[in-house]
Amino acid sequence: MSTQPITSSRFHITLPTRTVFAVPDGAGVGIECRSGTVWLTLDRDPRDIVLEAGERFDGTEHRRILVSALTSSCITVSDAQPAAMPLSQPARAWSPWRLRPHGLSPA
Structure with a gap:
């Protein structure tokens, strides 16, 4: 029996x-x-959690996280696992990652 290292x-x-x-x-x-x-x-x-350059957030619970860019930004996402695919949508139309422009208001 071989074991695969966890990456x-x-x-x-x-x-x-x-x-x-x-x-x-x-x-x-x-x-x-x-x-x-x-x-x-x-x-x-x-x-409301605001991160600036060099700051990090670690999720601990099974909740959706929306990351909104207040300014042009670059983020690193680590240890992300795609969520289970909903049964009601065909596989070709579904994506666990979504990137959409929105008008944001911090108020």
Whole structure:
């Protein structure tokens, strides 16, 4: 019996101003702001989390995380696992990662 070493996944994303990146399941996911400023919103969590360059957030619960670019930003996402695919949508139309421009208001 062979064992596979556990490897962590890690990728970088450049977010233009007012772009939102969704992490479907934030449990165990790290988000590091490499440049710019991002605003994190977690489902069913009243906190507003703002990260500036060099700051990091580590998700501990199974909640969606929305990463909104307040300025042009670059983030590193680590240990992300795609969420289970919803049964109601065909596989070819579904993507666990979503990147959409939005008009944002911190108020």
